[in-house]
Amino acid sequence: MSEPTLHDILCEGPAGPHRMAWWQWGDPHALDLIVCVHGLGRQGRDFDVLAQALVEAGVARGRPVRVVCPDIAGRGRSQWLADPQHYVPPTYVGDMLVLLQALQQQAPIARLSWVGTSMGGLIGLGLLGTPDLPLPAPLHRLVLNDVGPVTEWAAIQRIRGYIGGQVRFATEEEAARALWAVSASFGPHTPEQWLALTRPQLRALPAEQGGGFTLHYDPAIALPLRQATEQSLRDAAQVLWALYEHITAPTLLLRGAESDLLSTATAQAMTERGPRARMIEFAGVGHAPTLVAADQVAPVVDFLLSSQ
Numbered sequence: 001m002s003e004p005t006l007h008d009i010l011c012e013g014p015a016g017p018h019r020m021a022w023w024q025w026g027d028p029h030a031l032d033l034i035v036c037v038h039g040l041g042r043q044g045r046d047f048d049v050l051a052q053a054l055v056e057a058g059v060a061r062g063r064p065v066r067v068v069c070p071d072i073a074g075r076g077r078s079q080w081l082a083d084p085q086h087y088v089p090p091t092y093v094g095d096m097l098v099l100l101q102a103l104q105q106q107a108p109i110a111r112l113s114w115v116g117t118s119m120g121g122l123i124g125l126g127l128l129g130t131p132d133l134p135l136p137a138p139l140h141r142l143v144l145n146d147v148g149p150v151t152e153w154a155a156i157q158r159i160r161g162y163i164g165g166q167v168r169f170a171t172e173e174e175a176a177r178a179l180w181a182v183s184a185s186f187g188p189h190t191p192e193q194w195l196a197l198t199r200p201q202l203r204a205l206p207a208e209q210g211g212g213f214t215l216h217y218d219p220a221i222a223l224p225l226r227q228a229t230e231q232s233l234r235d236a237a238q239v240l241w242a243l244y245e246h247i248t249a250p251t252l253l254l255r256g257a258e259s260d261l262l263s264t265a266t267a268q269a270m271t272e273r274g275p276r277a278r279m280i281e282f283a284g285v286g287h288a289p290t291l292v293a294a295d296q297v298a299p300v301v302d303f304l305l306s307s308q
Contacts, residue, residue, distance in 0.1 A: 055067060077216075197292065
């Protein structure tokens with residue numbers, strides 16, 4: 001597998017100036033831009049397999065693509081925020097606008113597509129469902145990966161149980177085993193697949209701190225999640241449904257059949273409201289599909305590169 005190139009950009013706003021890293025695959029001058037945005041405690045390298053597949057399929061179809069996978073603030077190679085209260089979607093939407101405008105300056109964008117896993121999907125709704133934001137191009141295709149306007153309270157309670165903890169691992173293999181213990185809902189993976197997903201998730205600690213590895217995010221990203229209540233989720237759902245209703249581009253909804261975050265009822269409603277998403281469910285998977293297995297990657301590639 002080839003490697004992406006790493007870039008960064010300075011974002012400014014209510015959260016204060018901070019550097020955001022982003023990974024780029026494919027042709028930097030392609031007219032098709034596909035932005036892939038990760039979940040709460042993850043980072044942009046989660047999309048390595050999907051990005052590679054998109055680039056290869058684009059070349060094969062004579063339609064080169066540029067795939068950009070940011071590390072959202074506080075994660076991966078991006079800077080940590082001074083005030084953790086700003087680890088919220090409005091901050092991330094503002095950062096994405098800065099990134100898109102910079103990408104447009106580098107090369108014209110004719111078609112803009114978005115793939116959002118969990119939090120990345122909520123960022124997409126905020127960015128793409130808000131009228132009159134200065135997007136460089138109209139939304140061409142939207143993929144929402146196991147997320148919708150309604151987030152189930154049980155999932156928030158589960159995620160609270162592990163996100164933001166201060167942890168240290170002696171080896172990458174130990175880290176992979178520990179992360180698998182809290183990530184079994186991601187569905188079946190080979191040891192090689194899981195280790196590949198785990199490596200970018202780790203930050204090496206210097207020898208003077210005892211060496212080993214820790215997670216590649218600011219533990220304070222968990223603060224807004226800990227402050228959430230069932231009522232705040234209900235209030236957010238009203239706003240998110242309104243954003244979803246504003247989207248008119250073809251939309252693909254992916255759902256783990258055992259997901260505790262995106263309910264069957266919400267997913268079904270998403271096929272009937274707004275863009276009337278086409279839904280695909282993956283058996284034996286909860287929250288959220290990692291888009292590593294071939295049966296998950298193929299429909300996303302076909303959808304995003306469809307000429308219809």
